[in-house]
Amino acid sequence: MSDTAIATALTELVGVRTPIVQTGMGWVAGPRLVSAAANAGALGILASATMTPEQLRSAVREVKSRTGAPFGVNLRADASDAGERVRIILDEGVKVASFALAPRPELIARLKDADVVVIPSVGARRHAEKVAAWGADAVLVQGGEGGGHTGSVATTVLLPQVVDAVDIPVIAAGGFRDGRGLVAALAYGAAGIAMGTRFLLTSDSTVPDAVKARYLAAGVQDVTVTTKVDGLPHRMLRTDLVDALERSGSTASLLRALRHASAFRRDSGMSWAGMVRDGLAMKHGRELTWSQVLLAANTPMLLKAAMVEGRTDLGVMACGQVGGLIDDLPSCAELVDRIMAEAHATLGRLTTGL
Numbered sequence: 615m616s617d618t619a620i621a622t623a624l625t626e627l628v629g630v631r632t633p634i635v636q637t638g639m640g641w642v643a644g645p646r647l648v649s650a651a652a653n654a655g656a657l658g659i660l661a662s663a664t665m666t667p668e669q670l671r672s673a674v675r676e677v678k679s680r681t682g683a684p685f686g687v688n689l690r691a692d693a694s695d696a697g698e699r700v701r702i703i704l705d706e707g708v709k710v711a712s713f714a715l716a717p718r719p720e721l722i723a724r725l726k727d728a729d730v731v732v733i734p735s736v737g738a739r740r741h742a743e744k745v746a747a748w749g750a751d752a753v754l755v756q757g758g759e760g761g762g763h764t765g766s767v768a769t770t771v772l773l774p775q776v777v778d779a780v781d782i783p784v785i786a787a788g789g790f791r792d793g794r795g796l797v798a799a800l801a802y803g804a805a806g807i808a809m810g811t812r813f814l815l816t817s818d819s820t821v822p823d824a825v826k827a828r829y830l831a832a833g834v835q836d837v838t839v840t841t842k843v844d845g846l847p848h849r850m851l852r853t854d855l856v857d858a859l860e861r862s863g864s865t866a867s868l869l870r871a872l873r874h875a876s877a878f879r880r881d882s883g884m885s886w887a888g889m890v891r892d893g894l895a896m897k898h899g900r901e902l903t904w905s906q907v908l909l910a911a912n913t914p915m916l917l918k919a920a921m922v923e924g925r926t927d928l929g930v931m932a933c934g935q936v937g938g939l940i941d942d943l944p945s946c947a948e949l950v951d952r953i954m955a956e957a958h959a960t961l962g963r964l965t966t967g968l
């Protein structure tokens with residue numbers, strides 16, 4: 615490991631060596647990837663929405679057995695069992711709570727009282743302003759080029775807009791893979807970068823080799839956005855499945871969604887009543903129809919088919935546009951060291967004019 619630390623408000627807040635975050639990706643960000651990222655000096659975040667609470671507790675313990683470095687857990691603030699998951703975070707002394715949607719002020723306060731750092735993810739300035747006013751410690755802002763559920767505003771536009779709007783540290787996500795990007799984000803006023811697709815494509819990620827090969831072979835034009843998986847804009851690799859979903863009618867979509875909702879209920883250990891409660895929470899404050907809520911169960915099951923079962927034909931391969939530029943599988947340690955070395959070289963070039 616080279617001595618290339620860059621101190622920012624993020625490294626100070628969380629106690630990590632580098633201003634780099636490995637984001638919570640469903641079925642991808644498990645104990646192995648998270649501990650490798652943490653040991654490399656980044657903030658690793660465990661994805662918990664696709665785990666039962668018992669699985670979350672044992673995953674947290676596994677990370678702790680593999681690293682003494684700080685790490686985080688990503689959860690859905692609107693999940694009916696969010697309270698139970700927060701209990702696990704508190705019991706196990708997890709350093710960071712990352713939220714896919716804005717957590718309520720009471721939840722933020724409960725975590726902060728226990729010295730847990732609260733970092734919600736947002737895709738719009740007004741959401742950043744809201745969570746900052748509610749007491750979030752930092753905010754992760756994802757531009758439209760990012761993988762998974764995504765907005766339409768590019769990182770280069772959204773990031774400075776959010777930096778200007780809030781007084782808490784802002785972490786930039788969407789489109790990052792190297793040290794030039796880190797320096798660019800810092801220049802915009804960010805406190806660090808968060809990467810999903812880049813960490814998925816490491817030798818430490820447990821994603822099956824056949825799936826990684828599909829990502830490595832993809833160019834920028836092979837990454838698309840569809841609303842056909844769960845009704846929300848979702849960035850992923852364009853595959854035959856995605857083309858078929860784009861063509862399929864609403865009856866076929868609903869039948870598939872019902873099948874997946876049933877499978878997700880089994881996998882997540884949730885009751886039907888719990889799923890309906892979660893569906894109601896999702897609908898609340900958003901313009902979603904019941905069929906869109908039902909379709910939501912499609913995402914975890916289709917993501918699992920690719921990320922766990924290696925089904926490149928049947929699964930969804932969420933991917934940022936940056937996936938089109940990535941063609942290697944470094945370890946997390948190699949990746950983080952490389953990014954920091956590139957960042958220093960870039961800073962040197964800028965200051966000496968070479």
Ligand SMILES: Cc1cc2nc3c(=O)[nH]c(=O)nc-3n(C[C@H](O)[C@H](O)[C@H](O)COP(=O)(O)O)c2cc1C
Binds near residue numbers: 713760789814931932
């Ligand atoms: C395979 C995959 C799965 C993802 N799953 C989740 C998730 O479960 N929860 C979440 O908040 N974001 C999820 N995301 C979004 C990432 O956490 C992150 O914000 C995004 O990948 C950043 O953009 P990038 O891919 O350009 O680095 C996922 C992204 C990918 C690529």
